[in-house]
Amino acid sequence: MVRARALTAAPTTNRDSVLNCRQVSELVSIAEDRRLGWLERWRLRAHLRVCEGCRQFQKQVAFLRGAIRRHPALRDDSEER
Numbered sequence: 243m244v245r246a247r248a249l250t251a252a253p254t255t256n257r258d259s260v261l262n263c264r265q266v267s268e269l270v271s272i273a274e275d276r277r278l279g280w281l282e283r284w285r286l287r288a289h290l291r292v293c294e295g296c297r298q299f300q301k302q303v304a305f306l307r308g309a310i311r312r313h314p315a316l317r318d319d320s321e322e323r
């Protein structure tokens with residue numbers, strides 16, 4: 243008889259290839275400060291494609307960063323000089 247092995251195939255839970263939402267939110271924050279490696283970017287994009295919550299988070303971060311750039315007064319860099 244034929245066994246339906248495919249049905250028991252577990253979803254990939256490889257931690258190296260799948261980021262969880264916490265890791266993604268960290269990467270999103272980091273990405274605003276420095277350039278990510280291609281692997282980080284690739285993983286980030288892969289997660290954002292399927293995760294609405296993280297997409298929203300990324301938008302908010304990008305928006306805030308943009309706002310700060312446009313309004314230097316919001317920046318907390320009074321220590322310069």
Ligand SMILES: [Zn+2]
Pocket residue numbers: 262263266289293294295296
């Ligand atoms: Zn997520």
